[in-house]
Amino acid sequence: MKLLKDRIRKDGKIKEGNVLKVDSFLNHQMDVNLFHEIGKEFKRRFEGEEINKILTIEASGIGIACVVAEVFNVPVVFAKKTQTKNIAGDVYTTKVESFTHSRVYDIIVAKEFLGKDDKVLIIDDFLANGKALEGLAQLIEDSGATLIGAGIVIEKGFQIGGDLIRSRGIHLESLAIVDSMDEKTGEILFRD
Ligand code: 5GP
Secondary structure (H helix, E strand, O other), rough: OOOHHHHHHHOOOEEEEEEEEEEHHHHHOHHHHHHHHHHHHHHHHHHOOOOOOEEEEEEHHHHEEEEEEHHOOOOOEEEEEEEOOOOOEEEEEEEOOOOOOOEEEEEEEHHOOOOOOOOEEEEEEEEEOOOOHHHHHHHHHOOOOEEEEEEEEEEEEOOOOOHHHOOOOOOEEEEEEEEEOOOOOOOOOOOO
16 A cells, blocks of 8 residues: 555654554554545455454554444454453453563453454554464454454564464455565665
């Protein structure tokens, strides 16, 4: 998606540890007009698929997923992150290792919001090692819902997540795939 790649080139900042900061339009301040274009692009890429729910993970996925959900005209559910040891009853839960915070946390979705009639599109901001996506896919499987696919705004193609998810046969659409980024020069190369 050219509009997105141009924006990443213009405003993205490369931090140590292979972290791409896009706080000025995606992760802190949010460009809702861009989100709308992102929503339309996902709609185009998943055309013909029956989708009746969007699932994301807090916090940074929520804003994007809301705008995408509006374009798809379906509800959006976000998995909550929790450190609570005793997770109360009626939830699906699994563990996720965080790439940006390097620790493990539990994610939960209430059973009343995910079930066998749901045909789910996962939406998230970044794909790095694939842990967040795998966790969300696990919750969908546990609930008996159907995973239709996953829409990612920025995939870091030099990390394993994309290969992992595609090798599981999941329909993955990433709007910008970063093949390399150089902290010193600031150069970002995208896959075509
Ligand atoms: P994964 O679970 O695929 O390793 O990492 C995905 C999650 O980590 C995303 O939900 C995102 O919040 C965060 N993340 C991973 N890499 C980056 C990055 O380079 N920049 C930012 N801003 N977030 C990232």
